[in-house]
Amino acid sequence: MSSPKTTSTGSSYGVQALPKIAYGRGSYLYDANGKRYLDGSGGPAVYCLGHAHPEVTEAVKAQLDRVAHGYRYLFTSDAVEELTEIIRLNTEGHFGNIVFVTSGSEAVESCLKIALQYHTARGEKSRRRFISRRRSWHGNTLGALSVSDFKTRREAFEGSLLDVSFVSSANTYRLPEGVNAEGLVTHLASELEEEILKIGADKVAAFIFEPVVGAAGGVVPAPAGYAKAVEAVCRRHGVLLISDEVMCGSGRTGTWRALAEDGVVPDIMSIAKGLAAGYQPLGAALYSDHVHETLMAAHGGAMTGHTFTGHTSACAAGVAVQKIVTRDRLLDRVLARGPILQQELRAALADVGEVGDVRGRGFFIGLEMVADPVSKEPFPAYASLHAAIGRRAFEAGLICYPCTGNVGGVAGDTVILAPPYNASEEELREIVSILSRAIRDSVAEARRAVALR
DSSP states (O other): OOOOOOOOSSOOOOOOOOOOEEEBBBTEETTTTOOOOEEETHHHOOOOTTTHHHHHHHHHHHHHHHOOOOTTTTTTHHHHHHHHHHHHHHHSSSOEEEEEEESHHHHHHHHHHHHHHHHHHHHHOOEEEEESSSSOOOSSSSHHOOOOOOHHGGGGGGTTTTEEEEEEEEEESSSSSOOOGGGGHHHHHHHHHHHHHHOGGGEEEEEEEEEETTTTTTSSEETTTTTHHHHHHHTTTEEEEEETTTTTTTTTTSSSSSSGTTTTTHHHHEEEEGGTTSEEEEEEEEEEEHHHHHHHHSSSSOOOOTTTHHHHHHHHHHHHHHHHHHHHHHHHHHHHHHHHHHHHHHHHHTTTTTEEEEEETTEEEEEOSOOOOOTBBOOOGGGOOHHHHHHHHHHHHHEEEEEEEETTTTEEEEEEEETTOOHHHHHHHHHHHHHHHHHHHHHHHHHHHHHHH
8 A cells, every 4th residue: 555645736645545544543543454643744734632532522423413504594503602702712802703614715715705895895896906925825715726826736727816916925944035034024014015006005905824834835934023014014005914824823833823923913814724623624714893893884794605604513523622722721732842842853853954944833843855955955846855755754654744846836845743732742752753764764865866867
């Protein structure tokens, strides 16, 4: 039975001859042949409580025993109302206006629609344009894909995507030409403002960004001061600020809102993945009271949502997950243990110069491999270093999230770790041990492949 192979999407999850999953327990998954895998990336940063948590499972069963789903235009439910209140409290009271959906892509799509509806409600229907960042990922629907800059995931759909403007990524490891780290925030804020003015402020609806870029960049936190700087630019020009926290939110970085660390409250934000931790499909678009009041006055509310919006058993899963995270003080653990995990990875790989960067926040960590640590030149795409790391780790019983394309859209090798918030010390040590061996062996193999060309 073969191991995962990377596809043109840059992810390790489009594979051939997949092993068949049998069951999960805690941080581990087991296939039908009995092989055990430590889920070091929570799949794609989803399973923040691991697998088969008995309390979550029982909560979903109990909801299914009562009713699986009450259609949102006919009923509310305890699950929807309780999760709404949990999110309001976890967002410091800023977000009590919520559209629950069933994926991160839907959450982002809903955020875009809310932004457009807001401007329409204000009599500014000219504001139709979105601005996003290079090397970002926001989802697979046509709207979410339009604001994403992930070359291999976009190219099959070019020609049918929205007209979106892109500004530079906020990456201190790969600075724009002629810009130093100290001047990066000023440069990026100025670039955003120039783009707004070039388009015409009266034509720009919103600026959307990930506070910590996930799959598209290999976990790239924006530099300190960046979020406040772009917020100020948006406020000056009446442009809405959308924070995409599908991957980095719901506590993944150690604060429930990733932007809380930056001291910024967006107008609209998306969440998913860790909200229900994969126990049911669940995401949400959150929007401020100001946006809500504008929508209510003009249209009676947000004009977005689907048949399964506010799905009752999905929200019940979200309630159970969030109660456990709060009760067990898991975000305190993520916030404290995350930097130590980064240090342990650096120490284990200190003799591998090709590990150019180890970065992240909380239990959201990325490693970037380079052929030349000085110039930061990536390995050539044909070496498929990220895929080799993912394959070796998988064969050794560790699930990580290898990605490519963070340099020029086609090159660059990164690996993401996003372990469960409740992973044990022994499990974290196992992640470091297996991954460091996989990286060391794969780098040696890539070196040989390049030398033979």
